[in-house]
Amino acid sequence: MSTPNILMIVTSSSRMGNTDKPTGLWAEELAAPYYALVDAGASVVIASTAGGRAPIDPGSIKAVGQNDAIVERMLADADLQDRIAHTQALAELQVAGFDAVFFPGGHGTMWDLPTDANVKAIVEAAYAAGKFVASVCHGAAGLVSAVRADGKPMVEGKRVNSFTDAEEREVGLAEVVPFLLESRLRALGGVFEGADNWQVFAIRDGQLITGQNPQSSERVAHLLLEALGIQA
Helix, strand or coil: CCCCEEEEEECCCCECCCCCCECCECHHHHHHHHHHHHHCCCEEEEEECCCECCCECHHHCCCCCCCCHHHHHHHHCHHHHHHHHCEEEHHHCCHHHCCEEEECCCCCHHHHHHHCHHHHHHHHHHHHCCCEEEEEHHHHHHHCCCECCCCCECCCCCEECCCCHHHHHHCCCCCCCCCCHHHHHHHCCCEECCCCCCCCCEEEECCEEEECCHHHHHHHHHHHHHHCCCCC
């Protein structure tokens, strides 16, 4: 097949709601899938709800030389740094030119993805067109507003996964986030499946591919590549 085109949608939220707690995109959850995809020959466009610089959660990046290898690669990659600094605004994009939509996580997603009209429109259009929709960790916040042609939640009846309520409690943010993501997916009729805290876990149900935590981000990318018929 021709080069697959992936639309990667990241958060524009740099604060946790009205607090002064910094948040944003989780670095590894962008870096690991981004490189898994591009190294396999895919083309990736990075977009965000607001466009422009995507905030990166400061908790996900250490000083140069102290990060996991994949984050070090991201920090040293001038092209990727430029893409992060100049993300396209979702309002300017159509899903027609893409084969899949991918949502990296980071707590910032919890504040803008669930209520953003462009996120909803793009996910619904992608799903209706038979394209793949993938997320890792809190990226599943980009799935909660989408409905199918029959008006039912997109995740209803689907095996689905995200950052778990137990993980949210362990990191001490269960009372900070606007809602618990696992609980919301269950309330929408999703058939939630998860693993113990911080274990690698990802599942595919048809067009939908979801992973649990930062540890699972590369696995989600590999499931997407497999779904697209690309050898990782």
